[in-house]
Every structure is written in C-alpha cells, then in structure tokens.
Amino acid sequence: MEPELRDYVGELLDSGTVAGVLALKDELGAVKPYLFTKNNEIGDLVLTSKYPLASVMSMLQKEDPSIKLAIVCRGCDERALIELAKRNQINLDNIVFVGIPCDEEMADKCNCLQPYPKEIVTGEKLSNWVPKNNYEDFKNMSTEEKLIFWKGQLEKCNKCYGCRNACPLCFCSDCELENALWVKHGRLPPEFPIYHVIRAFHLAGKCVGCGECENACPVGIPLMTLNHLLREDIKDLFGYMTGQDIEDENPINTKEEY
Amino acid sequence: MKYDNILTTCPYCGCGCKYYIQVINGVAKGVMPCKEDPVSEGKLCIKGWNVVDFVYSEGRLTKPLIKENGKFREASWDEAYNLIVSKFKKIKEQHGPQAFGLLSSAKTTNEENYLMQKFARSIIVTNNVDHCARLCHASTVAGLAAAFGSGAMTNSIPEFEDADCFLITGSNTTEQHPLIGSRILRAKERGAKIILVDPRLIQLAKFADIHLRQKPGTDVAWLNGLMYVIIKDGLVDEEFVKNRTENYEKLKKEVMNYPPEKVEEITGVPKEDIISAAHIFGNAKTASIIYSMGITQHTTGVDNVKSCANLAMITGNMGKACTGVNPLRGQNNVQGACDLGALPNVFPGYQAVANGEFREKFEKAWKMDDKIPENVGLTVVEMTNEAHAGNIKCLYIMGENPMVSDPDINHVKESLESLDFLVVQDIFLTETAELADVVLPGTSFLEKDGTFTGTDRRVQRVRKAIEPLGESKPDWLIISELASRMGSSAFEYNSPKEIQDEIASLTPLYGGISYERLDDLGYLQWPCLDKDHKGTVFLHKGKFTRGLGCFFPITYKPPAELPDKEYPFTLTTGRILFHFHTGTMTRCVPKLDKEVPTGYVEIHPVDADRLGIKDGEIIKVSTRRGTINIPAYITRKVPEKIVFIPFHFKECAANILTNPALDPIAKIPELKVCACKVESIGE
Amino acid sequence: MTEEFKPKIVGFLCNWCCYAGADMAGTSRMKYPSNIRIIRVMCSSRINTEMIIKAFQTGADAVFIGGCHFGDCHYVDGNYRTKKRIDVLKRLLSHMGIEQERLRLEWVSAAEGEKFSKTMAEFTDTITSLGPSPLREIKEEAI
Incomplete structure (x- = not known):
C-alpha cells in the first residue's frame, strides 16, 4: 500500500496540485506527523501509526489560509475534517483528501465504526466490518x-x-x-x-x-x-x-x- | 510552509518523557506526544503539554546584563565576557581558586554540566562545584553508594508495570512523576498491592491497600519496624541474605529494638498496620520501593536511604526485574548532573577526586598545567555559609535559583549580597539573578542540542527545535567561550556531540554512549561501557557494584527541630502537580498559573477551627528563621498539627521558614520537617 | 438516620412562561411542596449542561427545567434546543450512574399554575422515593 501511496502523493507534489502533503514520517525509530514538500522525502512516508492529523491541518491552515495541501487520511481523519469544516474551523476547498483504509488490526484497536474514508486511493476497505466491542x-x-x-x-x-x-x-x-x-x-x-x-x-x-x-x-x-x-x-x-x-x-x- | 516535529526530552521532572515539538516555519507551536516513546507511550502531564509557553514567555533574557550603580543595563557579549574574565582573574590572584564556588544545573544538559565542572576544575582549579542535587537526592547518592556501590535508581520505569507490590514513601508520585504514577495505577488495576507511607492524604492514598501516616521525620523507625516483623515472621530471603550481602547479624540486632508497639509510639502508626504492611511487602513475589524527597530531605536522609536499602535486601528484592530501591529524581537531568561530576567530590562517572590516578587522567585530558586539588570541594549550603563568612568571594551560578530553592532564604540573600562578584547564567531574571553583577542569557532546551539522563539512568537526546531567542546562547557555548577567553585551549567544540565524545572517552559509565547510537536506539541506560554494550535495565544483577550488598544497622534519631510550646506545628514542604520547583518556568505558563496562581498552606479543619482560620484567609506562618503570610487551604489532606506548604512561590516562599540543619554525611538540609507557628491575622 | 428525607430540587424556570406559571400557582394559593429552589432564567435554552451538573454536584437531588410550549418560545426556537439537549444529557447522566429521572423538563405556560403545582408534587414524590442523589455522598467524602 505504501509504495502506491508514495507514487500518488509524489505526483500531487510534482504536478504542483498541492504545496505540501500532510502525512506520517518515519524518523529516529518513531513515526511523526510531517508536511512533505519535496518528492525526494516521500520515501520516508509511512502508514504504520496514527496521529490526529486533522488538528494539525487546521493549525496549518490558520497559519496560511491560502495554501493548498493534501492530507493522507484515515476514516476518522476525514470525519474530523468534515466536522471541523461544519464549524468553520477549516476550508475544505484547500484540502486534497488522499484516503487510506485501516486494516483489521487497526480497526480492532480503535473499535472503529467506520474504518475507512469515503474514497480511497489505495488498498481495500474492510468489507462487512462490524466492531467487536459493543460495550x-x-x-x-x-x-x-x-x-x-x-x-x-x-x-x-x-x-x-x-x-x-x-x-x-x-x-x-x-x-x-x-x-x-x-x-x-x-x-x-x-x-x-x-x-x-x-x-x-x-x-x-x-x-x-x-x-x-x-x-x-x-x-x-x-x-x-x-x-x-x-x-x-x-x-x-x-x-x-x-x-x-x-x-x-x-x-x-x-x-x-x- | 515548513511543518515538522522535533523529537526531544521533557525539561521538567525525571521521568524522561520524550515528545515532539511542533514547529511551523521555525516557530514552536505546541507539543505532540510521541506514541513510540517507551516512557510516556504517547501520554503527557499538564506541564509537558504546555511546555512551549515558558520558552516564549516575556521574561526571557535575550541580552547579557551588567549591573551598574545597582541597576542592570544591557551589554554586548564581548563586554560581559571581558568583565567576567578580568574579575575572575583578579579574584583568583587576590584570594586564590578556593574563593570561588560554581553551581551547575540539573536543568541543563549533560554536556553543559560536564563543561561546568571542567571549567571549575581546570580553569578556576577548584572542586567547589555542586548543584541542587544536594537539596534533593544527595542522601540517595551517598546512602545507596554505601549499601550497593552505586547511587542511582536500581530498576527502570517500564518495570513498574509488572511489579507485585510497591512501597511508596515520601513520593507524591501521581503529582511529581505523573507518568510513573500512571504506571503504578495500571499495576494496581492488574492486582499489584500498594503500601503507601506518607503523612498526607495524597491522590495515591485512594488506591493504596494500606496507608501508614507517620509523623514526619520518623522514617527509620517504621522501616526498622517493618524489618522487625519480617524477621520475626520468617519472611526474610535467607538465600539472598547469605549469598549476596554482608553485615546481616548487626542489622538484625539493631532492628530487634523496634517492635511494632515501640514503632507506634515513635511514628504514630498503629502497630497492626505496621504488621500488615510488613506481611504484604514480605510475601510479595516482586516488591519495589519507590521514594523521593520525603525520605531524603532530612538530617537523617542517608540513614533513611540505607534503611530502604536494608528492607529491599532482607526480602531479596534486588537485582531482579520489578524490584529494587527506586529513588525518583525530581529534575529532568539531576541524574545526569551527578553523573557528569557536577559534585565537589567526584569527577564524571563518580571517579573520586581523592584518587590521584583519576586526577592525573583528567589533568592530562584537559591539557592542564595546574594540579586539581585532592580535597573535596564545598557543597551548596556550605558555599552559602562560606560566602556569609567572607571566605567565598565569587560565585558562578548556572540555571539555579537558590533564592527560592534553598533553606533559610534570608540567610542565602545575605550571603549572596556579601560576595565580591556574582555571575548568573539563566534564561530568566530569577530572584538569584537579580542579585548578580553580570547576567548571561542562556537558552532553553528547545534551542540547543544535548542529552538528559532521566531518573532510571536513561540517557536521551535533546534536539534543537528553534533558534536561540534574541542574542541568547546555548549554555555549552557560553562556558566554552568564557573558558577560551580565560586562556584555555581545551574548550574548542563545534557542537555538543564533540563534548559527548569527550565524556565517553573519560567516563566508563557513559563509555558506549554516542549521538549516533542514541538516534538509532532512542535511549541508553548506563552503565553503558562500550560501543557494543546495550545499556543496563536494572542494576546489581548477580552481583552488587560493590561486591556484596552491605547492611547498615540504623538507630532512629528524631528530626533536628521538633514542635514545642512556642512553635507547636510541624511544617513539611513539597511540590504540586501544576508547578515546578522555583516556578521560574511554570509560573509564566498561563494554563499552569491559572490552575494554581499562588502558594497556600494546607491545614486540618480541626486546627483551623481552633485558631479561627477560614478557608482562603491570609494567615501568618512563622518559624525560628522567618515569617510568611500565606492563604490557608483547609483540608483533611494533612493530619492535625501538621501543615504543608508547596515551595514554588516566591511571594510566600516556604524556604524562608525551613531549617538549614544538614545531614552529617550528605549535607542535605532538613527541608521536610521543622517546627512552626500558625496565626490568624484577619479581624 | 431516622430523619425523613426531604429532597432538594433546583428549578430553572423560563421567565416568560414557567416562572409566570409558578407565580400564578402562588397567587392562586395552589399548594405545592416547598422542596424546589427556583432560579429564574430568560429562556430554558439558557441552561447549559454545566449548570445542571453543578447543581447536582453541590447537593441537589434533582433538577427541574421549565420552559414554554413549542411555538410559544419568546425567542422563537430556544425550547426546541432545550429539549434535545436535555434528552441527550439524560442519557449521559444514566451512563454515568445517575438516575435520569432526577432531571426533568416540562413545558408550563404562564396560565398553567395548576400544571406547575401538580408537576412539582409529582416530581417531589418521584425523587423522595428515589432517595438522595448519589453525588451527595461523594461530595461529603471529598471535603
């Protein structure tokens, strides 16, 4: 999933569609949110952890409302962006969604109701997903x-x-x-x-x-x-x-x- | 736009949480927890979350200051350096190197502490270098070194998760070391037993299986009492005592003088509780002793620590995972400052200055013509006393604030005012810096590279996230530049990495630590002897550092000052979750200041009622040293006849009241117990 | 513990309808239990979650909120919001282990003095049989 995704966001950067891609970067044995702005960094882009990227996006937009950015987002990130937009905290017009689905392990860990965004660019949505814990x-x-x-x-x-x-x-x-x-x-x-x-x-x-x-x-x-x-x-x-x-x-x- | 997250280590307590600093276009915007960090696991306390605010606070010093006619004026670095160099040289000529005292800092990096003691020993040529560990864990370093051969926390933070039993004493863990506290709570949920020994009803009391509320300063008595029961009821680990320790019979003889009835008399703890606590501890498969300042800050600090060591050894709770004697260090880098020799008796890595071989090694490495004195230097409180007596003429203080942190502040003030020359290097104009002749603006942890050593001997990287504010400079650079101007050629470093390499070459404990390895592994726990050594998770496995563990029979001695007719209350001091030490960092963070804007004295409702004191009323608390006015907080957290004051607040500074009586060995002051008087002043 | 339990009820009443209704009950000399402590507010939608919880936390056994009937709100639609808010809060209270019966919302117009007095009597009965709020005990131990 990662190689395809790297190609996809690399293309977004090369074509000038966006000024940066907000995603996770592998560095010093840990994973962190990072704004990729050059194609040659994309090799470090990973999907192995989860961070509240929607809040980071909102912070970046407040810094520069005009900038157009892509975000590699899971189902929850996308939902958070939509909820933020409803409350005028973020401008979706300046965001390119790069959706990725969660695998079963991750979905289980979060007991997620909907472990995928509306549209995904790579991988497969879990089909017939029902969270195990019903409390x-x-x-x-x-x-x-x-x-x-x-x-x-x-x-x-x-x-x-x-x-x-x-x-x-x-x-x-x-x-x-x-x-x-x-x-x-x-x-x-x-x-x-x-x-x-x-x-x-x-x-x-x-x-x-x-x-x-x-x-x-x-x-x-x-x-x-x-x-x-x-x-x-x-x-x-x-x-x-x-x-x-x-x-x-x-x-x-x-x-x-x- | 540039957005990045810089992985660094927290500058508050000794937990050693690593987290990210979110940086947008060169400006630090906030904190993002790091989910892969083994200590914090992506969780933080309120201080950690708000760490960025103090860095940008208005009070930051951005230019050197020189005092003229009692007022500060801004100066250039050149001017400040030249003044310091000429004064240092003149004082050294007139009064000799022993007229100097240097205070290093548990807040600065390992590299900076190394340089500070190097500056003291090679440029000034004195061993008069110390730092605030004297006020917190000097007794630990002395006590544990005597018992085990190494003065550090024996086990590691992640192990707490799996211990079967905790004996927590003199540590308000959930407030002072929140991320260690949370592990204890998790262990509790898994079924671990908690024995809490603390006069106050702290948050942990609700989770303790048994809570012993001893009278402050009676720790040796209840520790001996626990051992009495353990010996009497056959809970001693005979195998361990036989194979791994010495001096057991002498200990046994002493401990047998402490039957629970007698202990109840001394400590006020019901004898049944002593017995059940001893049974819980003695029957646990793995039991871990956790302590902090409640044990160390006494005139019997070393005795208390040795008693903890005795208890761990008779039950065989040493040299295994999830056991040990675990002093929790209060500052982010107080462990490192001790490790790197910012102490008057040892070089980096606890190599004694009394040893000629070590002196020769360092004299050679530091390209010295002079000889390092073989005599042990002065400690923090001794330096103040000697300044008062006119024997210390000049102090160079980096990142410490004795005007709030030290006992008997009025005395400290007189001492500092009687100096010929005082240099303070800090990020804020602290109460101490106000008294300086020259103030040098250092930088916060966000503006420099280096390493901190957490409480469990965990060496971790501090990474530069932003440029130094204004004209401020990283402390390692300031010391190096000053040393070079003093004429040394042994302080030419391009970066802290080179300093760490020098440390590794001279300090066996840190021998295998390098920036490359820390980047790869995240952390290394000393002893880490060479490049292939993986570090040490827990100490004394199979063999104590000193060979056999040594029991010390300890006789109970009461605190230096007990309540009497004139001063009928016992005053004890401590910290709270929302602030840190002298408050220089936390009190300028709006979110922390909002939670607790000023100090208070905790007093029991019965006492308050008797004295006619209402909640929130400003009252007068006095001791033989001084008097403060402070709001009352009426609460059952403190027992009757005992009052508690957090020491963070300069406007009602607890340390105006505290007793500077010292432990004879560790020279730690008795900050935890003194006699005081409480009076209402309202109409 | 032989003392009879007399519930404390905090009532937030809308100025335009329910408060006037309570007034009406008073002036018409209708009897209702004296357990309620009335706080007049400009609209039932002015009451937020924080106020309700705070009332419980400071010793109330129950909270009553009185507003205008749908369509009668002085501010057009305040009471629609109140209704939804209270319905969600009731569920939240029961998740927290606080009986949702302790929170009651009623529409009482300025003319409905009788409804007000009847509701009060009934509500007081309900709470009397439910017993003291569990938060009372917790509050006492926290001091």
Missing part, C-alpha cells in the same frame, strides 16, 4: 454499578487535559473545563464527575470516534466508552452520524423538532 459489559451494569465504576476510573484523573488537547474536535480557545465556575482550579482529581461530563457532552454530535482522547490519557480512563455510548444515543435519538456529509448539521444545535 455490553458496561451496559449490563446497574445504575449504581455504573456510578461506582466511573468514580473509580475518574479518581485517577490527573488533570493533564490530554483528552481535550489530543481531540481533533476540541478547538475552542476558551475551554469550559478551565472555567473555575464549573471545575475548581488546582484540585486533584477534579471534582467528580463534572469535568468528564462537560467534555463528553460537548462532544455529543461531534465525536468521530478516533480514540485519541483515550490514547492520550495517562491513567487509562476508558473515555471511548462514554463517547461510544453517546454516539449510539445521537444515532438513536436523531438518526445522525458524525463526519458523513458537510451539509448534515449537528441535530443538537438545530431548531427543528424531532
């Missing part, structure tokens, strides 16, 4: 058990804000998590459960299921459980899925009855 264990808990579960989990929180920082959809410059009216400053762990409820709620109708928040959590709080359940709820209540079409509005924000 049945959690759903079978009683209300009381759920509270005990979350209390135990959230007591570990050390307020790094990593879940927010790593989230491609958390773009507010003033974050309610830092508002002392809701969450007392400087206390560890933050009071149960407001910090995490605020974050979960703010992502309702926004979360694209990339799993970066859970990956970034130093103490292993299963944040995707909440996100996953809320995504199910949003689908159940409003029939809405995030990251599908830029024309779909987040139903929580619309004024229509449902």
Whole structure:
C-alpha cells in the first residue's frame, strides 16, 4: 500500500496540485506527523501509526489560509475534517483528501465504526466490518454499578487535559473545563464527575470516534466508552452520524423538532 | 510552509518523557506526544503539554546584563565576557581558586554540566562545584553508594508495570512523576498491592491497600519496624541474605529494638498496620520501593536511604526485574548532573577526586598545567555559609535559583549580597539573578542540542527545535567561550556531540554512549561501557557494584527541630502537580498559573477551627528563621498539627521558614520537617 | 438516620412562561411542596449542561427545567434546543450512574399554575422515593 501511496502523493507534489502533503514520517525509530514538500522525502512516508492529523491541518491552515495541501487520511481523519469544516474551523476547498483504509488490526484497536474514508486511493476497505466491542459489559451494569465504576476510573484523573488537547474536535480557545465556575482550579482529581461530563457532552454530535482522547490519557480512563455510548444515543435519538456529509448539521444545535 | 516535529526530552521532572515539538516555519507551536516513546507511550502531564509557553514567555533574557550603580543595563557579549574574565582573574590572584564556588544545573544538559565542572576544575582549579542535587537526592547518592556501590535508581520505569507490590514513601508520585504514577495505577488495576507511607492524604492514598501516616521525620523507625516483623515472621530471603550481602547479624540486632508497639509510639502508626504492611511487602513475589524527597530531605536522609536499602535486601528484592530501591529524581537531568561530576567530590562517572590516578587522567585530558586539588570541594549550603563568612568571594551560578530553592532564604540573600562578584547564567531574571553583577542569557532546551539522563539512568537526546531567542546562547557555548577567553585551549567544540565524545572517552559509565547510537536506539541506560554494550535495565544483577550488598544497622534519631510550646506545628514542604520547583518556568505558563496562581498552606479543619482560620484567609506562618503570610487551604489532606506548604512561590516562599540543619554525611538540609507557628491575622 | 428525607430540587424556570406559571400557582394559593429552589432564567435554552451538573454536584437531588410550549418560545426556537439537549444529557447522566429521572423538563405556560403545582408534587414524590442523589455522598467524602 505504501509504495502506491508514495507514487500518488509524489505526483500531487510534482504536478504542483498541492504545496505540501500532510502525512506520517518515519524518523529516529518513531513515526511523526510531517508536511512533505519535496518528492525526494516521500520515501520516508509511512502508514504504520496514527496521529490526529486533522488538528494539525487546521493549525496549518490558520497559519496560511491560502495554501493548498493534501492530507493522507484515515476514516476518522476525514470525519474530523468534515466536522471541523461544519464549524468553520477549516476550508475544505484547500484540502486534497488522499484516503487510506485501516486494516483489521487497526480497526480492532480503535473499535472503529467506520474504518475507512469515503474514497480511497489505495488498498481495500474492510468489507462487512462490524466492531467487536459493543460495550455490553458496561451496559449490563446497574445504575449504581455504573456510578461506582466511573468514580473509580475518574479518581485517577490527573488533570493533564490530554483528552481535550489530543481531540481533533476540541478547538475552542476558551475551554469550559478551565472555567473555575464549573471545575475548581488546582484540585486533584477534579471534582467528580463534572469535568468528564462537560467534555463528553460537548462532544455529543461531534465525536468521530478516533480514540485519541483515550490514547492520550495517562491513567487509562476508558473515555471511548462514554463517547461510544453517546454516539449510539445521537444515532438513536436523531438518526445522525458524525463526519458523513458537510451539509448534515449537528441535530443538537438545530431548531427543528424531532 | 515548513511543518515538522522535533523529537526531544521533557525539561521538567525525571521521568524522561520524550515528545515532539511542533514547529511551523521555525516557530514552536505546541507539543505532540510521541506514541513510540517507551516512557510516556504517547501520554503527557499538564506541564509537558504546555511546555512551549515558558520558552516564549516575556521574561526571557535575550541580552547579557551588567549591573551598574545597582541597576542592570544591557551589554554586548564581548563586554560581559571581558568583565567576567578580568574579575575572575583578579579574584583568583587576590584570594586564590578556593574563593570561588560554581553551581551547575540539573536543568541543563549533560554536556553543559560536564563543561561546568571542567571549567571549575581546570580553569578556576577548584572542586567547589555542586548543584541542587544536594537539596534533593544527595542522601540517595551517598546512602545507596554505601549499601550497593552505586547511587542511582536500581530498576527502570517500564518495570513498574509488572511489579507485585510497591512501597511508596515520601513520593507524591501521581503529582511529581505523573507518568510513573500512571504506571503504578495500571499495576494496581492488574492486582499489584500498594503500601503507601506518607503523612498526607495524597491522590495515591485512594488506591493504596494500606496507608501508614507517620509523623514526619520518623522514617527509620517504621522501616526498622517493618524489618522487625519480617524477621520475626520468617519472611526474610535467607538465600539472598547469605549469598549476596554482608553485615546481616548487626542489622538484625539493631532492628530487634523496634517492635511494632515501640514503632507506634515513635511514628504514630498503629502497630497492626505496621504488621500488615510488613506481611504484604514480605510475601510479595516482586516488591519495589519507590521514594523521593520525603525520605531524603532530612538530617537523617542517608540513614533513611540505607534503611530502604536494608528492607529491599532482607526480602531479596534486588537485582531482579520489578524490584529494587527506586529513588525518583525530581529534575529532568539531576541524574545526569551527578553523573557528569557536577559534585565537589567526584569527577564524571563518580571517579573520586581523592584518587590521584583519576586526577592525573583528567589533568592530562584537559591539557592542564595546574594540579586539581585532592580535597573535596564545598557543597551548596556550605558555599552559602562560606560566602556569609567572607571566605567565598565569587560565585558562578548556572540555571539555579537558590533564592527560592534553598533553606533559610534570608540567610542565602545575605550571603549572596556579601560576595565580591556574582555571575548568573539563566534564561530568566530569577530572584538569584537579580542579585548578580553580570547576567548571561542562556537558552532553553528547545534551542540547543544535548542529552538528559532521566531518573532510571536513561540517557536521551535533546534536539534543537528553534533558534536561540534574541542574542541568547546555548549554555555549552557560553562556558566554552568564557573558558577560551580565560586562556584555555581545551574548550574548542563545534557542537555538543564533540563534548559527548569527550565524556565517553573519560567516563566508563557513559563509555558506549554516542549521538549516533542514541538516534538509532532512542535511549541508553548506563552503565553503558562500550560501543557494543546495550545499556543496563536494572542494576546489581548477580552481583552488587560493590561486591556484596552491605547492611547498615540504623538507630532512629528524631528530626533536628521538633514542635514545642512556642512553635507547636510541624511544617513539611513539597511540590504540586501544576508547578515546578522555583516556578521560574511554570509560573509564566498561563494554563499552569491559572490552575494554581499562588502558594497556600494546607491545614486540618480541626486546627483551623481552633485558631479561627477560614478557608482562603491570609494567615501568618512563622518559624525560628522567618515569617510568611500565606492563604490557608483547609483540608483533611494533612493530619492535625501538621501543615504543608508547596515551595514554588516566591511571594510566600516556604524556604524562608525551613531549617538549614544538614545531614552529617550528605549535607542535605532538613527541608521536610521543622517546627512552626500558625496565626490568624484577619479581624 | 431516622430523619425523613426531604429532597432538594433546583428549578430553572423560563421567565416568560414557567416562572409566570409558578407565580400564578402562588397567587392562586395552589399548594405545592416547598422542596424546589427556583432560579429564574430568560429562556430554558439558557441552561447549559454545566449548570445542571453543578447543581447536582453541590447537593441537589434533582433538577427541574421549565420552559414554554413549542411555538410559544419568546425567542422563537430556544425550547426546541432545550429539549434535545436535555434528552441527550439524560442519557449521559444514566451512563454515568445517575438516575435520569432526577432531571426533568416540562413545558408550563404562564396560565398553567395548576400544571406547575401538580408537576412539582409529582416530581417531589418521584425523587423522595428515589432517595438522595448519589453525588451527595461523594461530595461529603471529598471535603
């Protein structure tokens, strides 16, 4: 998959279609986000890891709104870009999508609902993909058990804000998590459960299921459980899925009855 | 547009997390965790996430400053260098090299620490070089070196994940070493047992299987108490004690004086808890002792450390994975600064200055005509005292802030003011730099290359991400240029890589470490003896560095200052998650400042009630050294009769209060215990 | 623990309809339980998640939100948003282990004093039988 992809993006650069390609680069035994601007670097482009490239793209566009860039994106990256565009955080006209599908291992790791973007330039979409974990264990808990579960989990929180920082959809410059009216400053762990409820709620109708928040959590709080359940709820209540079409509005924000 | 991510090592605590700095067109924009990093695994704490903000903070020094008529003016590098060279030469002529003291820095790179001690020993020709490890883990270096032959953390961070039992004492791990704390929590979820020994109800207390809340400064007593139970109940690893250690009988004789009843009397910990903690620890397959400043910052610091070593050895928890005695080092590179000889008694790699062969080796390598003195130099607190007495005339301080970090600040201030000449090299105009005659602008970790050595002896690269701000220069370059102007030809380096090569050639512990290998492997843990050596994950496998592990029988001694009628409270100090040390870096980061904008004193509701103190009220805390006004934080985190103050905040500096009484061997001050008085000043 | 449990209910009432309805109940001398502490807001959609959670966290056993009937919103469509927001939040609360019955949204017009007093009585009963909010206990242990 990588050689074909390298040819494809090399062509985008050579032809002058884009000024750079945002993708992952193998360097010093690790993989990092990188903006490829020359064809001769493309040999280091890899697909072996996952980083929140959508937020990087948004940062690059803010730096230079006129620049046209390509992005090698997975399903979650594409969904995040679409959600960002809905909220005027990014200009899709200046982005060339270079879609790649996730393999089974990666899709499993993220328990992804949709491990591929709309169009792919290489590889194959997983067919008939259904995520294995349906969070049945959690759903079978009683209300009381759920509270005990979350209390135990959230007591570990050390307020790094990593879940927010790593989230491609958390773009507010003033974050309610830092508002002392809701969450007392400087206390560890933050009071149960407001910090995490605020974050979960703010992502309702926004979360694209990339799993970066859970990956970034130093103490292993299963944040995707909440996100996953809320995504199910949003689908159940409003029939809405995030990251599908830029024309779909987040139903929580619309004024229509449902 | 150019967008890149530069892999570098965090400049805060000793965990040694590597992460990326996101750079757009030469400007650092933020942090991106590195998912392949073995320590952080793509996770960070709040300080790490916001690291870029301090680098660009307004307070950064960008030009040399010279003090004239009590005021600073900007100067050129030439002017600053010339002034320093002429003053240094004059003072050396008049008062001799022993009138100098040099403070190196646990914040700077290994290469810079190496150069600083090289400058002290070869240019000034004195062993008066030390750094803030004196204030944190000097007792570890001394205690563990005596017991095992090596003064460093025995095991590695990733091993914590698989340990069966932790004894955590004097370390608020989830706040001070968040990425180590998170591993402990993960181990707990897997079923590991946690024994916490700490007077305060810290976050870890909720996850501890047993929490012993000892009176501050009674550590030898409870450690002996645990060993008493372990010996009495047959939980000693006889095989290990017989084959790997010496002096056991003497230890046993001493420890037998500490039955749980007596320990309860001294420490305030119920005897049942001592017994069950001893059983948990003694029965664990692999048990790891984790400690930090709560053990070391005492007049009995070395005793405490040796007691921890005793406990690990009688249970055979040494020289294996997931065990050991694990001091967590507070600074990103405090391990490296010690390793590279920024200490008054050793050259790089702990080669003693008292040894003529080593002196000769370094004199030759450094192209010296003079002879390096064989006497051990002065330590941090001794330097201040000698300055006060008029025997030290000149201090050259790099990246340290004794005006906030050292005990009894009023005394420190008088000492620094009585100097003939003070040079401070820093990135900010710190409280210490304010008192300097010349201030040299160094650079932050983002603007230079080098290596840091993390708490588990992990040597990792620091990579330059952006150009130095203004006219500031990397510290290695400043020391080299100054040395060259002092007339040396042994300081001509084009890059830190060349310095590392010189270090490797002179320091067996670092012998196999080179930039090429670090690029390939990501990290190397010393001892790393040669180019083919893979580094050492845990120490003392099969054999202790000193041969046999040595037991030291230790008698309990109370702290230097105990509460009395006039000063009825016990004051203990420490750090908090959101800030770092003297606050020079973290307090100019908006997101951290917002969380905790100023200091506070934690006081128990019962005490607060009795004294009529309300939450948030400014109160007066005083000791025999001084008085501060500070907001009260009423909380059950502290026991009754004990108050806690984080020491980061200069406007209510805990170290105005602390006791400079020293451990007799390690010369570490007793920052963790002193007697104090708490008063309400409101109407 | 023999003391009878009297739930604390925080009520956020829209200025134009529900608050006027409560007023109506008062002036008409209709009786309803005194468990509710009323906070007047300009629109039910002014209430965000943070306020509701904060109310629970500071000791409320239940939260009541009263707005205008659909079509009657003084700001045209505020209450449509309120409805969706509260429905999602109820689900989130139950995932967190807080009974979703503790959060209730009702439309009460300025003329519906009786509906207000009946709703209050009924809601107080529901919460009384549910017992104290589980967050109360947690709050107490955190001090």
